[in-house]
Ligand code: KG4
């Protein structure tokens with residue numbers, strides 16, 4: 001069999017997605033059912049609401065993914081699924097669906113770490129060359145991961161408190177922006193300037209860790225103090241100042257790691273990798289200081305949660321012999 005076809009499930013948070021990926025690098029289909037509209041009403045992801053949506057969507061997405069890819073179950077090589085980290089109830093829906101299909105069609109089942117999926121989204125753009133560093137910035141994670149070889153992950157830096165995306169979403173609430181606020185702050189920031197000069201936590205520390213809760217507090221205090229004085233601050237400048245602080249810290253520390261580890265590639269992944277300011281700043285820094293390092297960022301639609309990235313990661317794990325059976329369970333706190 002020449003075509004390796006993997007049917008991949010993703011349901012760790014608020015996106016139900018099923019994809020068919022060929023040979024780990026070609027997307028035949030990538031169906032994404034977002035729950036953003038129902039989560040917006042609650043200002044965030046409510047686990048019960050998310051699970052209910054996954055139940056309603058997962059079969060529809062799977063059938064649609066198979067139809068769009070124009071393949072049958074007999075053509076498939078394996079079934080892959082995100083089993084963590086994420087919301088336990090949400091993960092369980094994808095895990096159960098994938099198990100059922102693997103069992104019914106006698107296919108191998110490949111368990112995939114969601115964060116590995118975010119990194120391998122880059123493989124859908126171009127081949128990965130090791131050693132590489134991956135910057136994972138999402139609603140739940142802010143990590144710098146060193147990969148010496150395919151399938152080997154070492155976390156060298158992590159957030160001590162809030163994730164970068166979480167900070168965007170919390171600050172967005174203060175500005176009355178609907179959840180998730182990352183994209184809206186990104187857009188607002190383009191019309192403003194960094195006039196508030198918020199703190200750059202841990203920027204000079206001799207490690208690759210991050211902290212965003214102080215920035216969040218500084219932002220909230222600035223807005224509330226102004227409100228008490230009956231003053232209204234320029235929203236675009238607030239957004240631009242917040243974003244400048246986040247970008248400054250992330251780029252400074254990641255670039256230090258890039259030099260320290262002498263890597264070939266820098267992969268940026270996760271929902272916050274969609275940030276236009278962050279992308280532009282990395283491009284500038286790399287061009288100016290480490291032009292031999294290849295900077296890979298997946299296109300916007302592959303930065304957020306999706307099944308194709310799970311299929312791309314599953315290709316690596318499948319060929320390394322990683323398999324799960326009917327006992328596979330969701331692991332909400334899974335790390336590398
Ligand atoms: O990876 P993802 O889709 O879900 C998780 O696994 O967390 O990331 C979602 C996060 C949200 O916090 C959202 O506000 C943020 O990514 N985000 C952005 C942008 N687009 C999405 N943050 C900053 N700028 C953006 N353009």
Ligand code: ZN
Nearest residue numbers: 138271304305
């Ligand atoms: Zn994610």
